[in-house]
Amino acid sequence: xxxxxxxxxxxxxxxxxxxxxxxxxxxxxxxxxxxxxxxxxxxxxxxxxxxxxxxxxxxxxxxxxxxxxxxxxxxxxxxxxxxxxxxxxxxxxxxxxxxxxxxxxxxxxxxxxxxxxxxxxxxxxxxxxxxxxxxxxxxxxxxxxxxxxxxxxxxxxxxxxxxxxxxxxxxxxxxxxxxxxxxxxxxxxxxxxxxxxxxxxxxxxxxxxxxxxxxxxxxxxxxxxxxxxxxxxxxxxxxxxxxxxxxxxxxxxxxxxxxxxxxxxxxxxxxxxxxxxxxxxxxxxxxxxxxxxxxxxxxxxxxxxxxxxxxxxxxxxxxxxxxxxxxxxxxxxxxxxxxxxxxxxxxxxxxxxxxxxxxxxxxxxxxxxxxxxxxxxx
Amino acid sequence: xxxxxxxxxxxxxxxxxxxxxxxxxxxxxxxxxxxxxxxxxxxxxxxxxxxxxxxxxxxxxxxxxxxxxxxxxxxxxxxxxxxxxxxxxxxxxxxxxxxxxxxxxxxxxxxxxxxxxxxxxxxxxxxxxxxxxxxxxxxxxxxxxxxxxxxxxxxxxxxxxxxxxxxxxxxxxxxxxxxxxxxxxxxxxxx
Amino acid sequence: xxxxxxxxxxxxxxxxxxxxxxxxxxxxxxxxxxxxxxxxxxxxxxxxxxxxxxxxxxxxxxxxxxxxxxxxxxxxxxxxxxxxxxxxxxxxxxxxxxxxxxxxxxxxxxxxxxxxxxxxxxxxxxxxxxxxxxxxxxxxxxxxxxxxxxxxxxxxxxxxxxxxxxxxx
Numbered sequence: 020x021x022x023x024x025x026x027x028x029x030x031x032x033x034x035x036x037x038x039x040x041x042x043x044x045x046x047x048x049x050x051x052x053x054x055x056x057x058x059x060x061x062x063x064x065x066x067x068x069x070x071x072x073x074x075x076x077x078x079x080x081x082x083x084x085x086x087x088x089x090x091x092x093x094x095x096x097x098x099x100x101x102x103x104x105x106x107x108x109x110x111x112x113x114x115x116x117x118x119x120x121x122x123x124x125x126x127x128x129x130x131x132x133x134x135x136x137x138x139x140x141x142x143x144x145x146x147x148x149x150x151x152x153x154x155x156x157x158x159x160x161x162x163x164x165x166x167x168x169x170x171x172x173x174x175x176x177x178x179x180x181x182x183x184x185x186x187x188x189x190x191x192x193x194x195x196x197x198x199x200x201x202x203x204x205x206x207x208x209x210x211x212x213x214x215x216x217x218x219x220x221x222x223x224x225x226x227x228x229x230x231x232x233x234x235x236x237x238x239x240x241x242x243x244x245x246x247x248x249x250x251x252x253x254x255x256x257x258x259x260x261x262x263x264x265x266x267x268x269x270x271x272x273x274x275x276x277x278x279x280x281x282x283x284x285x286x287x288x289x290x291x292x293x294x295x296x297x298x299x300x301x302x303x304x305x306x307x308x309x310x311x312x313x314x315x316x317x318x319x320x321x322x323x324x325x326x327x328x329x330x331x332x333x334x335x336x337x338x339x340x341x342x343x344x345x346x347x348x349x350x351x352x353x354x355x356x357x358x359x360x361x362x363x364x365x366x367x368x369x370x371x372x373x374x375x376x377x378x379x380x381x382x383x384x385x386x387x388x389x390x391x392x393x394x395x396x397x
Numbered sequence: 398x399x400x401x402x403x404x405x406x407x408x409x410x411x412x413x414x415x416x417x418x419x420x421x422x423x424x425x426x427x428x429x430x431x432x433x434x435x436x437x438x439x440x441x442x443x444x445x446x447x448x449x450x451x452x453x454x455x456x457x458x459x460x461x462x463x464x465x466x467x468x469x470x471x472x473x474x475x476x477x478x479x480x481x482x483x484x485x486x487x488x489x490x491x492x493x494x495x496x497x498x499x500x501x502x503x504x505x506x507x508x509x510x511x512x513x514x515x516x517x518x519x520x521x522x523x524x525x526x527x528x529x530x531x532x533x534x535x536x537x538x539x540x541x542x543x544x545x546x547x548x549x550x551x552x553x554x555x556x557x558x559x560x561x562x563x564x565x566x567x568x569x570x571x572x573x574x575x576x577x578x579x580x581x582x583x584x585x586x587x588x
Numbered sequence: 589x590x591x592x593x594x595x596x597x598x599x600x601x602x603x604x605x606x607x608x609x610x611x612x613x614x615x616x617x618x619x620x621x622x623x624x625x626x627x628x629x630x631x632x633x634x635x636x637x638x639x640x641x642x643x644x645x646x647x648x649x650x651x652x653x654x655x656x657x658x659x660x661x662x663x664x665x666x667x668x669x670x671x672x673x674x675x676x677x678x679x680x681x682x683x684x685x686x687x688x689x690x691x692x693x694x695x696x697x698x699x700x701x702x703x704x705x706x707x708x709x710x711x712x713x714x715x716x717x718x719x720x721x722x723x724x725x726x727x728x729x730x731x732x733x734x735x736x737x738x739x740x741x742x743x744x745x746x747x748x749x750x751x752x753x754x755x756x757x
Binding site: 114239357363 | 619650654667695
Binding site: 487488490491515516520523524526527528531532 | 723724725732737739743744746747748749750
């Protein structure tokens, strides 16, 4: 607080309001210092670091495979992507091939995870606006996904499933049918969800034309994923810098089009997430149909010792580009691991995008960016 | 409630009279008050990290916490129980202490997950507090990374047992032992 | 545009300011290609890479700061939407007094990335609009990502170590 007070000259008619770090609408421990003229904000300055756990430093003391469980905690709502990005960076560093079956399994679990993450994302956004029921709908569906993934790898949240060189377990018997059964029930549920919240007049009124981020600003602030696509920038790592088995599948990249208001408003970002869930269903069906037989782990030496070099592995996570910049010095431990996460950029844009908004709309802005604290702070 | 009173553990309370006769509930005041206290534990929604998601799932439809009379509150002033769900960093530590101090007595703390209990996976990290019991008194430690909703449910029931077994008057009047003041620009000293 | 061509264009435009560039390794084709430039030319080179239509590196993925014990390296990892390419631009800084121009005017996201590096590695960014610690508390001592970082015994009178309960057995 002291810093914020010192930094700006406070005139008599402005008020300073603190929001967070413990606040139900900030999605984790993020703090905003709002300078407002009554209800209208001049700016909301994000203060982060309340969940800075020093993961990047911990990586420097661990052998390459042992760091995978820590990556789970980088993004606990969608930990598969965090595993995947790291595994990919190390595989690029080693120059090894991953078996086809493992790549397909990676795609299936990633897309299941994307659905689970977006369910919380859109549900929490509705909750922040004031509708509690959609959040419970999301949680209910997420439980089913958790059950599926638990059957596969034994964990509900922190999977440690995608390892360097492959994945840890093959599909147990009957899981294929369970995933299909889930998808069959999920599609009608999406329609119900749409009726409940997506075209709900209150949600549309709260979100449309609020917190507009135009394409240039989004690019400049390095927004990624649904936030970038919500502003109309046609960029998806799955299609544009293809990795894993994604070139084998057909899917659309959902873009914001100004559905109920201006291009790049909070409602566009919301809709992009809802549509992406449907695209994920498509991808999972294709992957299940074409799942090849074979190994699930590549041939790896007992001790991973990549030669000197640098690699950057980025995946399209539920929150956009999640990249790992791994620098090797030729030993069995990484010399430096830099994690580049989508929420970091999404939070940095809040100061710019909150100018002139109402205080109540700040919550909409944060929720529509779908930020998650450990990705910001790492 | 009646079954609870008829359980062999409890001899200080009972229910007399049947339906339509005007039943009488008798027992030690301490027991009856504890009974009502334990069935209205309101917890502070204090999710810092991964455990927070499991806490929300526990409050969600499947393992419904509402059936214990537990609802989440966003404000520490309305809550009896602080669930420290997740990693606490040094930057956050001042705030945790502040939140704890804002809660009204009697108050309880559950350290959920290994991070809150001892630093867990991150105990080698330079910025993570090695256990929330270094700053606030903890009543219950819940292991797991993160603990499953069933585990949290169990912890809540153990918490209820603790409440039922204690002397409410002492709990109401006793002062929690003073903790070291946080200096050097910490919030508490400035205020 | 291939990485070699990018380096050639940079050399043609900036001459001696461009240092060594990574050679492609046929065994490991997927490594991140990087090129060193002189620290004082970083804003010009970044501006060129951002604005030139043949490069169009509009997206700054991240800035990686690394402590190499004798010097500090910064790697600007950037992506081109148009040409679907990722490269790294690197600079070498003096470890005792690391200081470099900010690239905030080119990519707004550099603001927070540079604050993070200032916080964790102690690199000073000239011309930065708001250079404060980002992740660590304001009264934190030291820069944790430096290789010789020493942890303090306590923070705000909270001990930073915990006794191992199994230690006495």
